[in-house]
Amino acid sequence: MGLIRSDKSGLVPELDCEVAIGGCSLRFTIPPRSGSGVSGSWFVNFSDDFSVRFGEGQEFYVQWRQRFSRGFLETRFLGGGWKQAIIGEGDRPGYAPDGKVVWSCTQLEVVVQNTDMQGYPQMYHSCGGKDGLYEPLSNYRAVDYEPDQWMTFQVRVKIGNWYKNDRRYRGDSTIELWVAREGEASRRVLVAEGYDIANTKPDAKYGKLWLLPYHTGKDPKQEHPVGYTWYDEVIISRAPIPDP
DSSP: OOEEOOTOOOOEEEEEEEESSOOOOEEEOOOOOOOOTTTTTEEESEEEEEEEEBBBTOEEEEEEEEEEEEHHHHHOOOOSBBBBEEEEOOTTTOOOOOOSSOOOTTTOEEEEEEEEGGGOOOEEEEEEETTTEEEEOOOOOOOOOTTTTTEEEEEEEESSOOOOOOOOOOOOOOEEEEEOOTSSOOOOEEEEEEEEOOOOOOOOOOEEEEEEOTTTTTOOOOOOOOOEEEEEEEESSOOOOOOO
């Protein structure tokens, strides 16, 4: 079961039963004159009992469908670009300080976002925790965002040995991103093979997904149309997930 989190404005994502097919989707609102995290976020552990977490020698897949309003995509926001999803460290029993919760911005996380408002999904690894960097993962084939349709995004994470920030690189991990426009087959737009995933915490593993349009450095004084983005059909799997 997922949890909703808001910033100080109190704005939270809402269920919208009009745009999804056969059910409801989660809608985030991006109002004018708003800051980075005003739209709130939704997060979920890979399992309610924290038993499903992924570490060295394992791999997993995360897929979701996402829709963007035209006003959201056509606005040239002043800021560093908005996020789509964070795949990060999962909760575990006995974690300090409050017993269970691991928040975002963890060392091992991988993030899908519209970096610098370039108009297509990109990725980076680590929240400043890999050799002191937010390390970008270079795209080699862009698929632009399209308004008013359900696009599908799938991330594959294959973990080799954790990189311990000791300059001993093994190059045995892989991160991939697949994107599909509505009614089309997925296309692999990013592959980081021979990669090193940072994690210096012995008890940390992948285990949590965040969905959010958090916009780093968004100008709270900018006037722009109200924007919306919707999420639907989230799947976490040990095997590749077919296109919808």
